[in-house]
Amino acid sequence: DTGVSQDPRHKITKRGQNVTFRCDPISEHNRLYWYRQTLGQGPEFLTYFQNEAQLEKSRLLSDRFSAERPKGSFSTLEIQRTEQGDSAMYLCASSSFIAGEASYEQYFGPGTRLTVT
Amino acid sequence: GENVEQHPSTLSVQEGDSAVIKCTYSDSASNYFPWYKQELGKGPQLIIDIRSNVGEKKDQRIAVTLNKTAKHFSLHITETQPEDSAVYFCAAKPGGYQKVTFGTGTKLQVIP
Numbered sequence: 001d002t003g004v005s006q007d008p009r010h011k012i013t014k015r016g017q018n019v020t021f022r023c024d025p026i027s028e029h030n031r032l033y034w035y036r037q038t039l040g041q042g043p044e045f046l047t048y049f050q051n052e053a054q055l056e057k058s059r060l061l062s063d064r065f066s067a068e069r070p071k072g073s074f075s076t077l078e079i080q081r082t083e084q085g086d087s088a089m090y091l092c093a094s095s096s097f098i099a100g101e102a103s104y105e106q107y108f109g110p111g112t113r114l115t116v117t
Numbered sequence: 118g119e120n121v122e123q124h125p126s127t128l129s130v131q132e133g134d135s136a137v138i139k140c141t142y143s144d145s146a147s148n149y150f151p152w153y154k155q156e157l158g159k160g161p162q163l164i165i166d167i168r169s170n171v172g173e174k175k176d177q178r179i180a181v182t183l184n185k186t187a188k189h190f191s192l193h194i195t196e197t198q199p200e201d202s203a204v205y206f207c208a209a210k211p212g213g214y215q216k217v218t219f220g221t222g223t224k225l226q227v228i229p
Contacts, residue, residue, distance in 0.1 A: 031215065043219050045218070107163060108160035110159055
């Protein structure tokens, strides 16, 4: 396994369209995270899953955003009715959680760069 | 919520010199402090991390220090090389939560 993968790497869409991104975590990792990064800023947390359960959501995740991880493996992030302000890099990360062990390291994928015109 | 401040925003050093990046955090519940390196067009890469029960950690040319009382932590890179040029982010995570809050980044340029 070579790490977290994301697809597509780039997406250009027109305002008002819906877009969906996919993230495949490191195979043995049961936690998966979504972040958004705008130019010149650090990543901002959006949400995270442990297996298929979505356990934390940021206030940044408006009603137009939805994330799923139906089988506890890959995850999708959908943005409905895109706006120009949604233009950013969407990053996925994964980590391993074993009960009784404190493992915090999050490993990031290459990101999907979204441009809304 | 947690707020992480990072300084400087840009840093230029001569090859072979040391580089130091400093961060402060606001939430005393934070107990995990990772550092990431991000190259152009790539995702952040975890380079070193430190937990609140440790004051210092070193990995080859990279070291991190943590002062819990003052709520600040620093990254030290010795013997810098041109391939160290990138944007570096500090971050903090509170105990019991998975949300990691990042600083605004330091663009490091190592001049050959």
